[in-house]
Structure formats: C-alpha cells, structure tokens
Amino acid sequence: MAIIECIPNVSEGRRGDVVESIAAAIRAVPGARLLDYSSDPSHNRSVFTFAGDAASVKAAVLAIYAKAIPAIDLRAHEGEHPRLGAVDVVPFVPIDGVTMNDCVALAKEVGTDVASRFGVPVYLYEEASNNPARKNLEDIRRGEFEGLAAKMAAAEWKPDFGPGVPHQTAGASVIGARMPLIAYNINLNTNRLDVAKKIAAAIRQSSGGFRFVKAAGFELKDRGIVQVSMNLTNYEKTPIFRVFESVKREAERYGVTILESEIVGLVPSAALNAAAEYYLQIADFTPDAQVLENKLRQT
Amino acid sequence: MAIIECIPNVSEGRRGDVVESIAAAIRAVPGARLLDYSSDPSHNRSVFTFAGDAASVKAAVLAIYAKAIPAIDLRAHEGEHPRLGAVDVVPFVPIDGVTMNDCVALAKEVGTDVASRFGVPVYLYEEASNNPARKNLEDIRRGEFEGLAAKMAAAEWKPDFGPGVPHQTAGASVIGARMPLIAYNINLNTNRLDVAKKIAAAIRQSSGGFRFVKAAGFELKDRGIVQVSMNLTNYEKTPIFRVFESVKREAERYGVTILESEIVGLVPSAALNAAAEYYLQIADFTPDAQVLENKLRQT
Numbered sequence: 001m002a003i004i005e006c007i008p009n010v011s012e013g014r015r016g017d018v019v020e021s022i023a024a025a026i027r028a029v030p031g032a033r034l035l036d037y038s039s040d041p042s043h044n045r046s047v048f049t050f051a052g053d054a055a056s057v058k059a060a061v062l063a064i065y066a067k068a069i070p071a072i073d074l075r076a077h078e079g080e081h082p083r084l085g086a087v088d089v090v091p092f093v094p095i096d097g098v099t100m101n102d103c104v105a106l107a108k109e110v111g112t113d114v115a116s117r118f119g120v121p122v123y124l125y126e127e128a129s130n131n132p133a134r135k136n137l138e139d140i141r142r143g144e145f146e147g148l149a150a151k152m153a154a155a156e157w158k159p160d161f162g163p164g165v166p167h168q169t170a171g172a173s174v175i176g177a178r179m180p181l182i183a184y185n186i187n188l189n190t191n192r193l194d195v196a197k198k199i200a201a202a203i204r205q206s207s208g209g210f211r212f213v214k215a216a217g218f219e220l221k222d223r224g225i226v227q228v229s230m231n232l233t234n235y236e237k238t239p240i241f242r243v244f245e246s247v248k249r250e251a252e253r254y255g256v257t258i259l260e261s262e263i264v265g266l267v268p269s270a271a272l273n274a275a276a277e278y279y280l281q282i283a284d285f286t287p288d289a290q291v292l293e294n295k296l297r298q299t
Numbered sequence: 300m301a302i303i304e305c306i307p308n309v310s311e312g313r314r315g316d317v318v319e320s321i322a323a324a325i326r327a328v329p330g331a332r333l334l335d336y337s338s339d340p341s342h343n344r345s346v347f348t349f350a351g352d353a354a355s356v357k358a359a360v361l362a363i364y365a366k367a368i369p370a371i372d373l374r375a376h377e378g379e380h381p382r383l384g385a386v387d388v389v390p391f392v393p394i395d396g397v398t399m400n401d402c403v404a405l406a407k408e409v410g411t412d413v414a415s416r417f418g419v420p421v422y423l424y425e426e427a428s429n430n431p432a433r434k435n436l437e438d439i440r441r442g443e444f445e446g447l448a449a450k451m452a453a454a455e456w457k458p459d460f461g462p463g464v465p466h467q468t469a470g471a472s473v474i475g476a477r478m479p480l481i482a483y484n485i486n487l488n489t490n491r492l493d494v495a496k497k498i499a500a501a502i503r504q505s506s507g508g509f510r511f512v513k514a515a516g517f518e519l520k521d522r523g524i525v526q527v528s529m530n531l532t533n534y535e536k537t538p539i540f541r542v543f544e545s546v547k548r549e550a551e552r553y554g555v556t557i558l559e560s561e562i563v564g565l566v567p568s569a570a571l572n573a574a575a576e577y578y579l580q581i582a583d584f585t586p587d588a589q590v591l592e593n594k595l596r597q598t
Contacts, residue, residue, distance in 0.1 A: 267590060297592075
C-alpha cells in the first residue's frame, strides 16, 4: 500500500483547544495515522505529522483547513516564526510504494481544492513548483502575512491556485512535495564554537558543501561542548554517512573528535539501511527483497 | 500486531508438485504470508519462510503436516542433508510485538498438536528446550531417521510430545524457538584459503570466538578470492558490526583487506539499524519511536 507522509505547519501554538481540534480532525479520517504533533508557544505554531494513502492524506488536509480557517485570524497572530497563512505550509513526502511525481500530483490536487473550497490562494513549492523563483519556502514566505497583499499585486506572485489577493484572515498557503527531511546533529568533543561554525560552513550547500545539507554551529553551554546542527533534505543524494565522515575529517583538522550524533524526530529506515550497507561494505544488497519488514509490507 | 516468522524445513526437494502443494497450503491460511520458499534437489529438502500472528502461523504449520505426512516416506528418502523427519525442523522466530517467551509457548502448543493429530514424536529445541543436551539441533538430529528407533529406545531421548517410537514414514520433528538467523559472508581481497580459515576459527564460538557466530572459510574459485561464511544466530547479543570489525582486524594481521560483505536472504531491520547507530555514533536512539516505518506499524 502507498504511504505518503504529510507535515502541515499551522499558525497556532498557544490555544490548546484549537490544536487538539485539529489533531482530532486528522484522527477522524479513516486511513490517516497521526504520528506526532507538537506546539511551540513562542513560535505560536504547531506541526502535525501524519501518514496514509493519497486519498486519506488529502481528506485529512482538507479537514485541517476546515478547523483552522474559522479558528485562526492572522491579523491578530503574533509569534517568532515567519508565516504567510493560517495553514502555513503543507508538504507531501513519498515514503513507501509511491513516487515523488505522485506527491507532486497530490499537492496540485489538494491545492486546487483548498483554493476552491476555502478561497485561500495557494503557492506550490519545492518539487511541485516549476518556477525556480518559487521553489524555496523562504522566497515564497518573504514579507510574511503582513506584506502579502502588496507582494501579490506583482504579476510574478500570482498564486498557482485561487484568488489573486490574500484570504482576509487566513492569508495564503504553501503546498508542495519534498523528500523526507532528517534533522541530524553531531556533537563535538570540544567547547570551541569556531570549530563547529567552520565545519558547518564546510559541509553546507550555501557555502560550497553538500547539495542537500543545511548546517549551523551552536554551543551546548550546559554540557561545555559544541554542535554541528543540520537538516539533510535529500538523504538519497546526500546520505547521512557521507556527511558524518566529512564532519569527522574536518574535525580532525582541528584536533577534535566526534562525541556522538543525534537524530531528532523521525528517520526513514532506508536512510539507516544505507549507512549499514556503506560501513559493512554490503554488496548487491536489495532492501526491498532482503529487509524482513519491507518484505512483509509487500506480501 | 504481533508478527512471528516460521521457517519449516521439509524433507522433499525433488518433487515439485509436493513442494507446490505445501506452498499452496500455507498461502491458503488467512493471515499467513508466505515470504519465500526454495528447494535443493541434492539435499532433497525445501525451506519455507512465512510470517503472521500466532494463530495464523500455527494453522499454517498444521496445514504443512497435513500435506507432508501422506506425501513423504522417509524410508525411501535420499539426500545429502541430515534429517530426522518428513517435516524435519520448525523454528518460530519473534519479529515484532512478540517476545521469545511467546514463541516458546507457541512451539509447545504446536508440538502438542502435531503429536496428537499426526502421531509424530516431537523434540523441543533451542529456546523451547530446558534440557542442555537437547538444545542444539545437531545433537537431536544425530543418527538421523535411520538411527531414530534405536536412539529413542534410550530414556534420555524420550520425546517432549507424542509416541516413544518414530512415526513409520515421517520419523520425528524438531520444533522450537530461536532468534532470527542472519546468513552473512565476508569476501576477502586474497586467494589465500588459509587466511579465511584462520579468521573463521578466530571469530566462531566453537573455537573461542563470539558466542553467536558459526563460521567457516571457503574458496570462491571462479573469482579468485576467499570467503568467511557465517551464520549469526543472535544479532542482538553478537551484532553484525562487531563481527565485521573483528574480521577486518584479523585480516589486517595477514595484510588482507575486506573486498565486500553479503547478506544472504532476509535480515531484520533492527540488525541494520544497530550498525547505523554504531558507526554514526548515534546517542539516545529509540528505533521504535524514531524509525518512521516502526512508528507507522504501531499507529
């Protein structure tokens, strides 16, 4: 059975009753499995993670809009996190038995419905967008809700679906398809923040490193160590093990070793299998046929 | 849902119609999923791999006996592989949501039924046996079908269930519970068979190595290399990565490197996750909560 993951970001992180009503709406959809949700009051934002086949995931997203639109008024919304809409971002992620193209098609289908049912303008992003200027979430969201009406007046910001002006209370939504994102941190055996920052700069795309790595150096003051904190945005093309080995080698340059790494939240088993395959030098390995759990899912 | 794997070994590897009738009998049980089966004509033996909850797995095993008992006469059976019974060995393996104790209980339940319904004496083995002299399959099977009547005459070989004499055509069965077995080979960058044999001796339990490793050295003549061929019988207590690193270190002693390794057949994802966790130095990793597919199975 096809499994698509969906991780909507909703602009409400303080009113527990609103957050719970959205969680309940997801749970109420047959076939949609709510895996996790959490709220950040200072961001005033909640992130829901659920999965299911295309039809279930679509129904759950529409159910979220039905709860969020009447409950959230962005004109009165304050929070540290940038946001454009009440339902701010909706990514679809291929997990099992489904392609990226399937997720792109789903993003367009859901986008069409969100625009027509709720009158919310929708921008496609990442893999669902063909426009290089509108692939990155940051580019689409720049100016936020407060600057949205002015931004949309320009021809190049005509939305992919829906009206050419913001929804009065719900702004706009960014809907698209992307690979699973892995939040991955490596802690170093040192308190030298400059080392973490230099390593982060060496490995991240923006300063010449790996194509699918975002990275920054941080201090973990209470532990007296530093951390290279990363988002890996395509573990197939930039695998965890290659990033780990690069950080290790860069650290050696400064006489520093790796203390430990950590995976924050969820990781697809394929990303871990690839690391096992690499380090154990496994030849001719076919995870779909050889990993017992994969085989069970298919039979 | 609980998942138990069962890998019965049946003493028929030449008559395709008999093998297919057994495969069909497994497939016909609701909830039993036949993952793989293969026959070896020179061994005159077939191995079936299927999985399901306890009730489905039990029903499938009894269906196998119902097909095998009338079709197989061990008095006329020839093959290279040692065997004691028509349905020779039936191991139950805990995979997900089930403990080893559950599998031991299932082995005893199935053993009782096999004895009463088919009149076949049953020996419990591995984790299902409390008798140290009757834990290893090799010990129970020694003497084979041909020596079984004489062997069973001794008090210490009274079966756990069923009659004190062999079934006339079907001999006896060995039923039990064990951890998943991983067939794992490491190929070395050398044609020196002595090196493969020395490494195998260094790492296997029987000559002082790891508790849950069986190993032998072989030549792969067509490729001009040698192989350390292994069975890992408990990947939790003797993990793949530790075996791999030991082989690598032992090989260095002879100036030899690892060319590649290979996993033959199925491997539980937990065994691969453990390797990723080890090499990537992942701290505080909880596969049940963090591996996306595990989380999906539970939700």
